[in-house]
Amino acid sequence: MGRIGRSFHLVGQSYRILMQDKELMVLPLISGIVMGAVVGAIALGFGVDTSQIERGGSALYVPLFAMYVVSYAIGIFFQAAVVAGATERMRGGDPTVRSALAAARRRVLPILMWAIVAATIGMVIRAIHDRIGFVGKILSSVIGAAWSLATFFVVPVLVLEDRSIADSFNRSLGVFRQMWGETVVGGTTLGAAGVCAWVTLIAVTGLLSMVIGVAAVAVFALGAIFLMIFFSALQGVYVASLYRFAIEGAAGTGLDPAVMRQAFVRKTR
Numbered sequence: 576m577g578r579i580g581r582s583f584h585l586v587g588q589s590y591r592i593l594m595q596d597k598e599l600m601v602l603p604l605i606s607g608i609v610m611g612a613v614v615g616a617i618a619l620g621f622g623v624d625t626s627q628i629e630r631g632g633s634a635l636y637v638p639l640f641a642m643y644v645v646s647y648a649i650g651i652f653f654q655a656a657v658v659a660g661a662t663e664r665m666r667g668g669d670p671t672v673r674s675a676l677a678a679a680r681r682r683v684l685p686i687l688m689w690a691i692v693a694a695t696i697g698m699v700i701r702a703i704h705d706r707i708g709f710v711g712k713i714l715s716s717v718i719g720a721a722w723s724l725a726t727f728f729v730v731p732v733l734v735l736e737d738r739s740i741a742d743s744f745n746r747s748l749g750v751f752r753q754m755w756g757e758t759v760v761g762g763t764t765l766g767a768a769g770v771c772a773w774v775t776l777i778a779v780t781g782l783l784s785m786v787i788g789v790a791a792v793a794v795f796a797l798g799a800i801f802l803m804i805f806f807s808a809l810q811g812v813y814v815a816s817l818y819r820f821a822i823e824g825a826a827g828t829g830l831d832p833a834v835m836r837q838a839f840v841r842k843t844r
Contacts, residue, residue, distance in 0.1 A: 586764050589813040592664055598672050599660045603807035604800075606653035613649065614642050639701070643694035651686050651693070655679040655734035657811030658818075662735060665819055682734050689733060689740055696722055727751050730811075731818040750821050761813055769806050776802065 593599065617638060660675035668674075679686070700722070704715035728747040732738060738746060776798045784791035 583764055585761055585816070586768065586809070586813060589809060589816055592661060592816065593809055593812045596660060596664055596670055599657055599670070599675065599812070600804050600808045601672050602653045602656050602660075602675065603804045606649055606807075607803070610646055610649045613645050617642050617645060640694060640698050643697050644690055647693045647697070648687050648690035651690055651730060651733070652679050652683065654730050654807075654811050655682065655686060657808055658731050658815040659734050661812040661815035662731075662819055665816060679734055685733050685738075685740065685743070689729065689743065692740060693726070724751060728814065728818050728821075731815055735818075750818065753821070761817070765806065765810060765813065769802070772802050772806075 620638075656672075656675040656679040659678035660670035660672075663670040663674060663678075700715045700719050703711045703718070705711070707714065725748045726744065728750045729743055732743040732746045736743070736746070776795065780791050780795040780798070783794055787794075
C-alpha cells in the first residue's frame, strides 16, 4: 500500500472512530462559540477593528497578544478534549462530552501556559510578516510551517502526559522526528478531503440558489459550520490515533495495526 493509499485508509478508520462518538463534534462547536464571544469582547473592549490591525500600529500588539492568548487557550483546550475522548474510545472506553472536558480540565494549567508560549511565537511571526516586507512574508511562512510541524503532537502530550511545557515540546518534536520523518501524508489527505467537501458544498449551494434563491445562503452557512466542526473533530481523532500508536505501540479500537505501522515514514539517510 502506497503512502497516499495508507493515508486514506487511516483517515477512514479515524472517521469510523469519530462516528462511534459523534458527540465529540459538539466540542469544536462550543470552542467556536466561546472563542468568538470572548475574542469579540476583547476587541470591543480595546476598540480594535480589522482595519487597525491591518495597518499594524505598535499600540495594537497588546490587545492583539491578548486575543492570541485567549484564542489559543480556548482552541487548545477543546482540541485536547477531543483527543482525550478519542483516546478513551481507543482504550476501550465510552467517552462523553463531560468525560472529555474533564480530562482537558485536569490539564488546564499546562494548556494555558502553552497557549501563552504559542501566542508569543505567533506574535513574533506576525511581527516578522508585518515589519520586514516581502522577505518577512516568506520568512514568516517558513517559520510558521516549521513551528506547526514541530508542535504537531503537543496537544496529545499536554492532555495525556504529565510533562513540563519544555518537555512537551521536546516530546512532540521527538515523536515527529522518530515516526514521521519529513512526510505527513495524513495532513495532506485531510486537507484534500476538506477541499473536496467545500467544493461540493459550493456546487450544491449554487444549484439550490437556482431553485430556492437567497434561502440557499442559509444552506451554505449551515453546511460551512458543519464542515468546520466535522474536520476539526476528525483532525483531533486522527492525531490522537497516531500519537497513541507511536507511544504505546497499540492501534486501539477500530485501527488496523498493520496499516498503522506502514503509516509512519522513517527518514532515510
